[in-house]
Amino acid sequence: MIRAFLAGLAMALFTTGAAHAGSTLDAIKARDSLRCAVNTGLQGFAAPDSQGRWSGIDVDFCRALAAAILGDPAKVEFRPTNTQNRFTTLQTGEVDILSHNTTWSASRDSALGLVFAGILFYDGQGFMVPAALGVESARELDGATVCILPGTTTELNLADWFRANSMQFKPVVIGELSQILQAFFAGRCDVFTSDISGLASVRLGTDRPDDYVILPEAISKEPLGPAVRRDDWELFTIVRWILFGLLEAEEHGITSANVEQQRKESGSPSVQRMLGVTGDIGKGLGLDADWLVRVVGAVGNYGEMYERNIGPLGIPRGQNALWKDGGLMYSPPIR
């Protein structure tokens, strides 16, 4: 009995030592499923409907990734995380990718053991107040009570901005998005601060959106994008190029409706390279040749993803338009 116990202990000691070796890409293929950490419920980014089907731009990105790696956009397991455990779920290996409308910042890129693979959505931090307060600018918020989520760049920017403008505020910090929104709508705080896209999403989710107004100031840059673990270079490269692939597809007019037709009939050399008709970009990335065909076939190009998810929030493309149209979305060439 004791011998069996000791033998079991020895076995456990010697076999679990190798647990962290082996890339995530192999693990995804072996598991035949992609694990994606997403927001618990933010319309437009990641939110489950009443049947439990997830929708949103972050969700669509994970589906695009699954389509590229595994061939099927439905092979994704979504893990809802809050702002306090989203990084630890990625660090510990519980999920493969973090697609949680997370801001790319220097400290997150260096100290957390993660790297951000690109920018899915350019945004800024703003304030939302009840219209009844009669406040028209963020500079009138001295002494206000502000609802914030902990562990976000929002929290830090808020403190910095109020300090820089010599104003005081009282924070109300609650860990769950649904709880903090409940506190804000009950009137516990005067202001709710988050990324402007998040504010728009929350505002439209209420019964009376006109009772709330988003103040005009954007006090910071909040580029939102997906993140992977730092030692995961294969997955990092794939995620990065799927992001760029979505942009290139929009730039060249490839949509989910015409991608098959373009593959068969397009004479443009760049389109042929992108869609895998010529060249071996896919092989270099570790994917099949028709990776972009599958991606665009599953979620469309970036413009379609944007229209489907962010369009209903009423946020114009603005900074998120292609560089040709005056925005910031610019992809290196796929060749």
Added chain:
Amino acid sequence: MNLRSERVRGWIWQVALLAAVAGLLAWLVGNTLENLAARGIQVGFGFLDQEAGFAISQTPVPYAPGDSYARALVIGLANTLIVSAIGIVAATLLGVVVGVARLAGNRLLAGLATAYVEAVRNVPLLLQLFVWYGILTEWLPPVRQAISLGGVVVMSQRGLRFAWPQAHAGWAVAGIALLVAIVLAFAWRYRAERRRDATGSAPPVLPVIAALLVALPLAAWWLAGAPMAIEYPVLRGFDHRGGIAMSPEFAALAIGLSTYTAGFIAEVVRAGLLSVDRGQVDAAKALGLSPGQRLRLVVMPQALRVIVPPLTNQYLNLTKNSSLAVAIGYPDLVSVANTTMNQTGQAIEAMAIVMAVYLTISLAIAAAMNLFEARTRLVER
């Protein structure tokens, strides 16, 4: 070395087990460090000196977002200690009352107490905290329509505000005088008891103590300038200013923790009181002791022997349950450590600090209660 000897074999097993445990620990630590290094996550406590950058809503000690993480954690610790201390005192008082009520002869009283205990013990604490927080933020009126009790107490969604005397040296002097008066009161009581043991007649105790506790601080306050200025809470801009504030988060946590733990303490007290032999009470009655003397001199000392060990348990539970504050926005140690962990990425160090602090607090409470318990034990030859 005689392998047949049981003693020798025992030693060999112990050494082997110790080596196995030490080896497991060493492997765990080594594996963790290796994985952290592979991911590029820093190790070490150097992050404690960096600027925290986030604001905290309740700061018993002054704090600004420019202060270090170490200071932020100290604030969190102070908040935990405050809410735990208040919770322990309130839960004990409420628990004793409810426990005694359950044993009362009045059926309605006993029934109410039983209903309270059953309700509170069977619902998870987190849900109770949400309920209290919801009540305090949704039933109380918004700031602009705050309920004001004569301007002295103002109640709104943003919390309670009390009028408080403005800071003046006179109040500090009065406070010191009160402490001195308490010490003198104990001394007087001791002297009165010695006199009663020696001569049989005691000088008056209660009137003298009452006079001391009232007159000394009053005299000190008057001599130091009789400061009368009081700061009233006034609505200015977004919220009231002035006076002492109690946030709804703190109130919800304190009330929730107290009522929850009081249910358990009530049962512990009831068990203690039931454990005292009926014969003791009868004998006390036969001796002619009044009900108050009976409770104080006969029942409670014996009941305390049974009450104190599980009571220590409940105090420790309350202290650890205060970590649920993160769900309702009270910045206790776990909440601040969580934010620190997310901003710096150093999860293991932050969790180690939190565990060490809770361990220290729990050991301190247990040690204090053990000292108290030693005094309630039967003195045997």
